[in-house]
Amino acid sequence: MLTSTLRTLTGAAILAVMTIPPALAQQKPAAKPDPRVAMGGYHPERMDSKGLAPHATPITITAPENIPVNRLQVPPGFKVELWAHGSPGARMMARGDKGTVFQGSRAIGRVYAIREKDGKRVSQIIAEKLVQPNGVLFHNGSLYVAAINKVLRYDDIENNLDSIPTPVDMTEAFKLPPEVHHNWKFLALGPDGKIYIQVGSPCNLCEINPGVHGQIRRYNLDGSGMEIVARGVRNSVGFDFHPQTGELWFTDNGRDWAGEDVFEEELNRVPADKIGGFFGFPYCHANGQPDPDIRVPNACANVILPVVTLGAHAAALGMRFYTGKMFPSEYQGAVIVARRGSWNRTIKNGYDVLRVNATADGKNPKITPLVTGFLDKEKNAFWGRPVDVMQMPDGSMLVADEQNGAIYRVSYGK
Amino acid sequence: MQLHHPARRDFRRAFFFFALLAICGTAMSQPRGDAARGAEKAAGCAACHGPEGRAPLPGMPALAGQQREFLETQLVLLREGLRNIPGMEGLLRQFNDRDLIDIAAYYSAAKPFTESGTRDPQKHAAGAAVSQGRACGSCHLSDYGGQRGIPRIINQREDYLAATLKAYRDDRRVGSDTNMNALMYGLSDQEIEALAHYLAHR
Numbered sequence: 130m131l132t133s134t135l136r137t138l139t140g141a142a143i144l145a146v147m148t149i150p151p152a153l154a155q156q157k158p159a160a161k162p163d164p165r166v167a168m169g170g171y172h173p174e175r176m177d178s179k180g181l182a183p184h185a186t187p188i189t190i191t192a193p194e195n196i197p198v199n200r201l202q203v204p205p206g207f208k209v210e211l212w213a214h215g216s217p218g219a220r221m222m223a224r225g226d227k228g229t230v231f232q233g234s235r236a237i238g239r240v241y242a243i244r245e246k247d248g249k250r251v252s253q254i255i256a257e258k259l260v261q262p263n264g265v266l267f268h269n270g271s272l273y274v275a276a277i278n279k280v281l282r283y284d285d286i287e288n289n290l291d292s293i294p295t296p297v298d299m300t301e302a303f304k305l306p307p308e309v310h311h312n313w314k315f316l317a318l319g320p321d322g323k324i325y326i327q328v329g330s331p332c333n334l335c336e337i338n339p340g341v342h343g344q345i346r347r348y349n350l351d352g353s354g355m356e357i358v359a360r361g362v363r364n365s366v367g368f369d370f371h372p373q374t375g376e377l378w379f380t381d382n383g384r385d386w387a388g389e390d391v392f393e394e395e396l397n398r399v400p401a402d403k404i405g406g407f408f409g410f411p412y413c414h415a416n417g418q419p420d421p422d423i424r425v426p427n428a429c430a431n432v433i434l435p436v437v438t439l440g441a442h443a444a445a446l447g448m449r450f451y452t453g454k455m456f457p458s459e460y461q462g463a464v465i466v467a468r469r470g471s472w473n474r475t476i477k478n479g480y481d482v483l484r485v486n487a488t489a490d491g492k493n494p495k496i497t498p499l500v501t502g503f504l505d506k507e508k509n510a511f512w513g514r515p516v517d518v519m520q521m522p523d524g525s526m527l528v529a530d531e532q533n534g535a536i537y538r539v540s541y542g543k
Numbered sequence: 544m545q546l547h548h549p550a551r552r553d554f555r556r557a558f559f560f561f562a563l564l565a566i567c568g569t570a571m572s573q574p575r576g577d578a579a580r581g582a583e584k585a586a587g588c589a590a591c592h593g594p595e596g597r598a599p600l601p602g603m604p605a606l607a608g609q610q611r612e613f614l615e616t617q618l619v620l621l622r623e624g625l626r627n628i629p630g631m632e633g634l635l636r637q638f639n640d641r642d643l644i645d646i647a648a649y650y651s652a653a654k655p656f657t658e659s660g661t662r663d664p665q666k667h668a669a670g671a672a673v674s675q676g677r678a679c680g681s682c683h684l685s686d687y688g689g690q691r692g693i694p695r696i697i698n699q700r701e702d703y704l705a706a707t708l709k710a711y712r713d714d715r716r717v718g719s720d721t722n723m724n725a726l727m728y729g730l731s732d733q734e735i736e737a738l739a740h741y742l743a744h745r
Binding site (some may be wrong): 153171180181183184185186187188189190217235236240257258259310311312331332341382445 | 612614615616618620623624625640641643644679682684689691692693714717718719720721724727732741
């Protein structure tokens with residue numbers, strides 16, 4: 130009964146979207162997604178068992194003695210240690226010129242600042258009651274914070290950590306859509322001096338308005354001059370710029386409820402001559418696989434395919450190119466990416482940090498694990514969820530663990 | 544000398560402790576929170592939620608037997624004012640994370656609440672259809688008992704369920720993520736009231 134009802138609903142949704150050619154869809158006004166479409170592609174019968182549900186992040190403090198950092202594994206010569214703790218739900222990282230590490234969050238609505246104070250590394254709440262302030266960016270002394278419904282700028286923040294100034298509210302300038310689902314933000318500063326920010330697709334699988342959703346955009350620092358850099362992006366929560374070419378590379382998460390092994394997450398590249406190019410959602414996933422529910426002819430024609438896929442449901446989020454001097458030469462120019470780990474899969478996967486080597490034009494990708502041990506494969510259980518990585522001036526890498534509100538430092542040699 | 548007996552008792556106690564630990568280790572993940580301490584901290588909560596959170600006043604949720612992880616998250620969201628119930632924010636400000644973890648342990652261990660009242664067969668059937676359409680049982684499981692961060696919704700107070708689901712629909716309530724907002728979108732008051740009736744009278 131449940132299944133057939135869902136099939137009927139999904140069928141109705143498919144018929145509805147199939148009658149709208151993609152070109153016309155662009156003219157549709159921005160509207161809240163119809164939930165029958167928002168639930169599009171919901172097919173528990175395709176999964177091995179029911180009861181799959183997102184793992185809610187604990188938003189209470191985890192004491193350092195309860196963080197089993199000794200279970201983490203790194204390649205020979207590397208070392209991993211607990212670097213900071215006590216920031217429940219902390220996610221994306223940005224580093225100030227004076228060494229403060231800022232972290233956004235989701236459910237708990239806080240922005241944290243982690244700094245040395247009286248010889249100790251402490252975590253401090255610098256903003257609260259925001260709606261999923263996931264995106265943080267530091268530039269010219271200012272901290273930019275992107276929540277779902279707000280963009281804020283804290284000027285001269287590192288000199289004012291003891292008395293946080295009222296931020297400049299830039300929300301109006303950025304004109305971000307109000308939908309909450311898949312709309313927590315990631316921020317990065319491009320080599321062109323612009324702010325890059327994504328607008329996710331507000332559903333698991335649905336026909337989106339490509340004029341509004343499923344994009345990566347760039348703006349001038351004041352929020353003016355918006356341009357669409359990538360389209361057909363389902364839910365990206367991480368990007369960076371290639372150290373040689375300056376091209377944007379980004380992670381993107383594949384749709385759920387299609388099966389245990391589909392569709393894989395992507396690591397994408399936006400070629401310089403394809404700014405504004407189309408990356409496939411909702412018609413074409415992963416390495417060129419048409420969607421089984423929203424079907425269009427030639428679903429993968431003119432879709433920019435990924436550099437490499439990063440596992441089904443594994444949630445590849447924060448990524449950075451490694452340009453430091455500390456790690457061995459094979460790390461130079463490699464992508465380091467955090468995989469938060471799966472929920473829509475009976476056998477868990479992800480929960481690690483990977484290195485991806487590829488040529489500057491995205492050829493010959495090779496994946497090598499960097500940090501593992503968050504997941505006990507035998508017990509199919511996890512204790513940590515890496516969500517972001519960030520290179521430090523000495524060439525070590527920080528890894529943010531949302532599950533434990535902790536940061537680990539990965540170093541080599543010495 | 545009395546040395547032998549306490550020593551042997553210690554040994555026996557230690558043996559029992561480790562045996563228990565072994566059982567706990569396999570049967571469940573590590574125990575979290577001190578329910579007895581939570582009961583002390585939660586003494587004032589009974590005024591509105593009833594003894595052990597089992598007999599709430601109109602419009603208030605039953606807490607007895609609720610999922611522990613769900614309770615922890617909600618207590619933090621309420622304390623931080625992110626889930627905006629001004630009265631609760633004031634009451635919870637005094638508690639640190641450990642207090643809230645203990646309170647969650649206390650209520651989650653209590654015997655679940657059972658709604659009394661009369662079932663309206665027509666409304667019940669209408670609610671069942673809404674539940675199937677939105678696939679509530681996928682995350683809340685087929686008995687609606689919930690799991691981990693997903694709440695127990697079976698036999699919750701009907702008025703509370705209806706108000707909560709409307710608040711999700713109208714983006715006046717946040718959860719640990721945004722799925723409930725997306726799932727309630729587009730339902731009429733009547734459909735939500737039927738769904739609440741169905742869940743409250745299982």
